[in-house]
Amino acid sequence: MKLALAGLPTSGKSTLMRALAGRRIAVGKGSSDASQALLSVPDERVDKLSAMYLPQKTIHAQVTFVDPAPPVAKADDPTTKLPPELRQADGLVEVVRNFDGGLGAPDPIGDHQSFGEELILNDLITVERRLERIAEERRRGREIDQEEISLLEQCKEQLNAEKPLRLLAEVAGHAKLRGFGLLTAKPVVVVANNEEDDDQPPDLGPEVKPVVARAAIEAELAELSEEERAEFMADLGLTQSALDRVIAAGYQALDAISFFTVGEDEVRAWTTRRGSLAPQAAGVIHSDMEKGFIRAEVMRYQDLIELGSEAAVKKAGLFKLAGKDYVVQDGDIFHVRFNV
Ligand SMILES: Nc1nc2c(ncn2[C@@H]2O[C@H](COP(=O)(O)OP(=O)(O)OP(=O)(O)O)[C@@H](O)[C@H]2O)c(=O)[nH]1
Ligand SMILES: [Mg+2]
Structure with a gap:
């Protein structure tokens, strides 16, 4: 899963990225690229499971943050004001300037609104271009997809009313529109980049x-x-870095859930799309597990914590056998049975 830093120029995206990069999980290619970092998602549930199983390794869910290079905007094409990487991201982290820093008095609400307008304009252009192309195909006598047109028209109406597409989730999330990477359909978290002595949200x-x-x-x-x-933190009266909250909030905004695997060797959180079936989720762990999926034995995290042990969960009849149709829930603890 990938989150892209977004927002108006000089809001502090690259500065935030530098801070986040200090937390990166070093893995292979690209791990030294300053504009991208794979990060561990703070999750108290993983810590509690780890305290229960005392495994050799504890692995939290992971999410990638990217700070796209500022685009070279072309005067005649407003869509070039935003970096193309935003379209490919699963969600946006909008950074809003709330410091002066010699850049002038901050106007966070004004900046937030104008960035929102930019996203809407961008989507409107994407939708209109697509509709024009379809009209062109129709003129050439090609077969056209009425459903796609209807979806695009609904988007256009929403955007013309200056509303983001995420409020029209069924239309914007439709498989036929997914490939367009519509920006206002993506989940977004707003980070206020405050002045150093200010901890109040604007x-x-x-x-x-x-x-x-x-x-x-x-x-x-x-x-x-x-x-x-x-x-340094004690001097500033800080008890916790804000990065934990930024990472956790970004991850939570995504249309994703966490499930866990537990054991003496490893306690680990995994990420899958909301609505995933058990075999798909198993496939996140290993592709063989999806191919050879037989069933999963599932406990709820909450049941395990409340009852204190796997044996107690079993005894209480709360240990489920999940077949191929089982829809994975956030907080499920999985043991996958499979053959290869
Ligand atoms: N005082 C203060 N200055 C900041 C803060 N964050 C960023 N700056 C300064 O603001 C300027 C812009 O910060 P960047 O991190 O480069 O902003 P950006 O969003 O990446 O900018 P572009 O990539 O050009 O869109 C730099 O001079 C930073 O040093 C902050 O929290 N407080
Ligand atoms: Mg930058």
């Missing part, structure tokens, strides 16, 4: 609850040793 309108971060401080923290960091 007012961004009634529907937006921003995560407050101070990117400049976080980026400085990221460069310190463990010891220096503790000292």
Whole structure:
């Protein structure tokens, strides 16, 4: 799963990225690329499972953050104002400037609104271009897809009313539109990049609850040793880095769920799309598990914590056998039975 940093120029995306990069899980190719980082998603459930099983390895869910390079905008094409990477992302993390930093008094609500308008305009152009192409195909006597036209028209109406497509989830999430990467259909988390001495969330309108971060401080923290960091944080009166909240909020916004595998060797969180069936989820662990899927034995995280052990969950009759049609739930603990 991939989250792209977005927002107006100089809102602090690259500064936040530098801070996040300090947390990257180093794995192979691209792990030193400053504009991308694979990160561990903080999840108390994983920590509790780990305390119960005392495994050799504990692995949290993972999410990639990218900071696309600022695009070279062409005057005659408004869609070039936004980096193309935003379309490919599963979700957006919109960074809003709420510091002066010599850039002028911040206007977070104004910036948030104008960025929203930019996204809407971008989608409107995508939709209109597609409709024009279909009209062209019709003129040439080609067969056209009425359903796609109807979906696009509904999108157009929504966008013309200056509303994001995520409020029209069934239309925007339709398989026929998925390939367009419509920006306002994507889940979004707003990060307010605050002045160093300010921990209050700015007012961004009634529907937006921003995560407050101070990117400049976080980026400085990221460069310190463990010891220096503790000292610096104490000086600033900080008990926790805001990065945990940024990562967790971004992950939670995605249309994804976490399920777990547990054992003495490893406790691990995995990510799958909401609505995934058991074999698909098993396939996230290993493709052989999907191919040779027989069934999964499933416990609910909550049951395990409340009853204290796997044996107690079994005894209470809360251990389920999940077949190929089982829809995986967030917090399921899985033992997959498969053959190869
Ligand atoms: N005071 C202060 N300055 C910041 C903060 N975050 C970023 N800056 C400064 O603001 C300027 C822009 O920050 P960047 O991180 O480059 O912003 P950006 O969003 O990546 O900008 P573009 O990539 O050009 O769109 C830089 O001079 C940063 O040092 C912050 O939290 N506080
Ligand atoms: Mg930048």
